[in-house]
Amino acid sequence: MEEQQNKLTRFWHELKRRKVVAVIIVYATTAFILMQLADLLEESLHLPDWVTSLVTILLITGFPIAIIFSWIFDVSSKGITKTEPEPEKEPTKSNKSANEKSIVVLPFQNMSSDPEQEYFSDGIAEEIINSLTYISELKVIARTSAFSFKNQNVDVREIGQKLDVNYLLEGSVRKAGNTLRITAQLINLADGSHIYSERFDRKLKDIFEIQDEITLQIVDKLKLKLLNNEKEAIQKRYTDNTEAYNLYLLGRYHNYLLTKEDGEKAKDCFESAIKIDASYAPAYVGLGIYYLNQGGVFRNILSNEIAIPSAKKYFLKALKVDPEYAEAHSNLGSIYSVFEFEFKKADYHIKRSFEIEPKNSEVLRYYGIISSLQGKLLEAIKYIEEAIKLDPLMLPAYVNASSYQFWTGNYEQAINYSEKALQINPAFAWANMYLGLSHFQLGSEEKAIDFLQKVTIIPGLAEPYLAYVYASLGRREEAQKVLDVLNDLYEKKLVSASGLAMAYLGLGETQKVFELLEASLKEKIPYSGHTLTIKLDPFWDSIRGHPEFKKILSKIWK
Numbered sequence: 001m002e003e004q005q006n007k008l009t010r011f012w013h014e015l016k017r018r019k020v021v022a023v024i025i026v027y028a029t030t031a032f033i034l035m036q037l038a039d040l041l042e043e044s045l046h047l048p049d050w051v052t053s054l055v056t057i058l059l060i061t062g063f064p065i066a067i068i069f070s071w072i073f074d075v076s077s078k079g080i081t082k083t084e085p086e087p088e089k090e091p092t093k094s095n096k097s098a099n100e101k102s103i104v105v106l107p108f109q110n111m112s113s114d115p116e117q118e119y120f121s122d123g124i125a126e127e128i129i130n131s132l133t134y135i136s137e138l139k140v141i142a143r144t145s146a147f148s149f150k151n152q153n154v155d156v157r158e159i160g161q162k163l164d165v166n167y168l169l170e171g172s173v174r175k176a177g178n179t180l181r182i183t184a185q186l187i188n189l190a191d192g193s194h195i196y197s198e199r200f201d202r203k204l205k206d207i208f209e210i211q212d213e214i215t216l217q218i219v220d221k222l223k224l225k226l227l228n229n230e231k232e233a234i235q236k237r238y239t240d241n242t243e244a245y246n247l248y249l250l251g252r253y254h255n256y257l258l259t260k261e262d263g264e265k266a267k268d269c270f271e272s273a274i275k276i277d278a279s280y281a282p283a284y285v286g287l288g289i290y291y292l293n294q295g296g297v298f299r300n301i302l303s304n305e306i307a308i309p310s311a312k313k314y315f316l317k318a319l320k321v322d323p324e325y326a327e328a329h330s331n332l333g334s335i336y337s338v339f340e341f342e343f344k345k346a347d348y349h350i351k352r353s354f355e356i357e358p359k360n361s362e363v364l365r366y367y368g369i370i371s372s373l374q375g376k377l378l379e380a381i382k383y384i385e386e387a388i389k390l391d392p393l394m395l396p397a398y399v400n401a402s403s404y405q406f407w408t409g410n411y412e413q414a415i416n417y418s419e420k421a422l423q424i425n426p427a428f429a430w431a432n433m434y435l436g437l438s439h440f441q442l443g444s445e446e447k448a449i450d451f452l453q454k455v456t457i458i459p460g461l462a463e464p465y466l467a468y469v470y471a472s473l474g475r476r477e478e479a480q481k482v483l484d485v486l487n488d489l490y491e492k493k494l495v496s497a498s499g500l501a502m503a504y505l506g507l508g509e510t511q512k513v514f515e516l517l518e519a520s521l522k523e524k525i526p527y528s529g530h531t532l533t534i535k536l537d538p539f540w541d542s543i544r545g546h547p548e549f550k551k552i553l554s555k556i557w558k
Contacts, residue, residue, distance in 0.1 A: 101222060102139035102165040105129045107150045108182075109172040121173035122147070123249030124182070124211060128169070131215045133359050134233040137224045141165060142361040142391035160189035163392055167195075167222065169214075178204040184214045186221055196221045204242050238322065239273075239280045247273040251286050258293055260301050266290050281322035288314035288331055303493070308339050329353035330366040337370045338532060341556050346370045361391035365400060372404050373532055374557070380404045395421055399430040402438075407536040411438040429455045433462050440465075441538060445473055460486070460495030464502035464530060468539060471506030479507060496520050498531040502539060514548045521555055531556070 035056060105128050108121040125146070132140045141163050149159055156168050171184040180203065186196035196217050200210045212235050219226060226234075239245055251269030254262040267290050273283040288311040295307020312335050318328035333349035336342040350370045353363045364387035372380035384401045391397060402417035415438045421431035436451030448469055455462035463486050470479035483503045489495040501516035520531045534540050535553055543549045 101137055101224065102141075103132065103167040103169060103218065103222075104141040104146050104159060104163050104165045105132070105169045106159075107147050108170070108184075111172045111174040111181075112176065117173075117175050119250045119253035120175055120246070122253055124173060124207070125171070126252075127211050128215055131211065131234045132218065133357060134230050135219065135224055136227060136230065136359070138222070139165065140359065140390065142394065144361075144395075145391045145393035148393045156187055157189050157192065164389070166190060167218075169218065171214075175204070180204055180207065180210070182210055184217075186218060204246075207242060207245070208237055208240075238282050238325075239277045241277050241280075244273040244276040244280055244283070247276070248280070248283050248286060251283070251290075255286060255289055255293060260294070263290055263294050263301065279321045281318040281325045281328065284314045284318035284321070285325065285327050285331065288312070288318070288328070292331070292335075304339070308335060311335060324356055326353040326356040326360060326363060329356070330360075330363045333370055334366050337373055343370070343374050343557070347374075359390065361387045361394060361397070364390070365394070365397055368400055368404070372400075372407070372536070375535060377404050377408045377536070381408075393424055395424050395428060396430075398424070399428070399434060402431065402434040403533075406434055406438055406441075407533070407538070409441075409538070411441045414438040427454075427457070429458050429461060433465070436462065436469075437465060437539075440469055445469060460489045460499055461529075463489070463495070464499040465539065467503035468506030471503075471508070476507065479503070483507070496523055496531050498534060502530060505540070505543065510543065510546075513543065514546075514552070517549075517552045521552065 105125050108125045110118040110121040112120075126143050129140060129143055129146065132138060133142075145163055156170075160166065160168060166189050168187045168189055169184060170187070171182060174181040180200065182200045182202075184196070184198050184200075185194050187193070188195050198214070198217065200206075200213070202210060215234055216231075218224075239248075247269045251266040251273065254266035254269065267287065270283045270286040270290065273280055274287075277283075291302065291307045291311035291314070294302040295304045295311070312332065315328045315332040315335070318325050319332070322328070329349040330353035333346045333353065336349065337346035347370065350363070350367050353360075354367055357363050364383045368380040368383035368387065371377075371383060381401065381404050384397055384404060388394065388397050388401065398417045398421035402414045402421065405411070405417060406414035414434055418431040418435045418438070421428050422435075425431075432451045432454040436448045436455075439445075439451065440448035449466065452462045452466045452469065463482050467479045467482035467486065470476070470482060483500075486495060486500050486503050490497065490500050497516040497520035501513045501520070504512045504516065517534070523531075530537075535557060540549070
């Protein structure tokens with residue numbers, strides 16, 4: 001039955017493409033007018049009766065001829081040409097690679113009267129994404145890419161092609177007090193048919209059961225086989241308290257917005273959730289991510305002396321209440337790697353997170369970062385490419401990939417990944433930086449300067465390289481101006497001593513370079529990424545064989 005419907009759909013599409021439908025409408029309208037006109041003329045001019053009959057016969061005879069003509073020929077301003085058969089469409093990547101076991105969950109629409117309930121509808125979609133990620137047989141597009149289509153009027157088939165999937169889940173949420181109405185529809189993107197549709201009219205306390213029901217219906221409709229531990233993972237609850245859960249969803253929503261004000265709201269929500277349920281691991285991780293967002297390598301809303309130890313504390317608390325919480329392991333691994341140079345500890349936690357959630361795009365991305373910082377660049381490239389498959393619109397992943405290719409000397413590939421990042425966000429600072437660095441290595445110094453000068457949003461990120469490039473071209477006066485800016489940033493603790501050292505390296509002041517690199521090792525927490533990458537960055541190649549440089553490297557990579 002379904003195959004017959006698909007044939008009819010394709011035939012109807014072909015009738016429209018060959019303009020047969022349009023010809024039928026025009027012919028029928030014209031025939032009606034001509035027959036009415038023949039009747040009028042017959043009466044007014046006293047024509048024989050057979051005239052009307054002849055017109056009718058001619059029109060009936062001409063009808064199939066017009067249809068056959070329109071099927072075979074195309075009439076346009078270019079003349080009459082034979083209609084070519086529609087070229088067969090290449091099967092989308094999803095049909096070939098995902099083997100009909102791939103899905104994207106779009107953000108659910110907020111149908112509540114209060115627009116501020118959007119966090120709740122977003123949260124439900126994300127929870128379903130997280131649950132589906134545990135199914136080894138299913139490719140699940142991660143949140144970043146899935147939510148990039150939010151509030152956009154995009155055809156679902158186009159979404160499927162962009163994200164390389166064959167199924168799509170969409171839905172809506174209406175929340176009024178403790179009453180919920182949730183709808184969910186599972187769509188087969190091959191033909192646009194709905195293979196599952198359900199409406200839930202329940203109470204807020206039933207939210208966990210609803211999410212489980214939707215997830216398990218997807219498993220059933222896609223005929224997926226769950227391994228022994230996968231159903232348990234899907235249905236795992238981190239709290240039974242709906243108030244704590246609601247606060248967690250609201251906190252996570254604000255965390256994604258990355259402003260100081262939203263950060264404070266997120267912090268309040270997570271702390272309130274923990275007061276209600278002190279064993280709620282996701283809320284501890286939310287707090288840890290809040291501190292990373294406000295501090296981090298290049299964000300300075302909070303100083304790193306406050307942000308990093310606080311983030312670490314909450315990730316450790318999350319693991320204390322739930323040692324199997326993957327997100328806590330991966331974030332803790334990044335802190336041990338990026339901020340503390342404790343690579344053995346970082347390895348343990350990232351590998352543990354990967355064992356728990358091997359198809360989590362963020363876990364894969366962190367695995368790539370930690371591998372790269374230890375010089376395992378081929379391994380890092382492998383993990384980041386897997387992350388991109390699961391999250392093809394995740395902006396940082398492309399810059400991670402660009403940096404790994406840059407460090408391996410594949411500068412054209414580095415440019416390719418950075419350009420892909422700029423297609424997502426033309427102003428993304430890191431992408432412009434790696435474009436500049438790669439063009440410099442390929443001998444296009446002016447291009448390098450143009451791209452590096454675009455990196456203004458993150459103080460201290462590109463300036464060390466810009467000073468180096470100016471100095472290497474003999475433009476010492478311009479290099480000195482950038483160095484003055486860097487010295488000011490260094491005083492404000494917005495760039496590490498290693499960033500300053502790179503500028504002096506371009507100016508040929510080697511002794512000053514080693515003094516600053518030594519100073520960078522004494523910084524409790526690095527203020528830039530330059531210290532992290534000195535083992536990999538080709539800009540340091542001119543002194544890589546120097547005993548002093550080797551000694552510095554040995555102190556970081558013990």
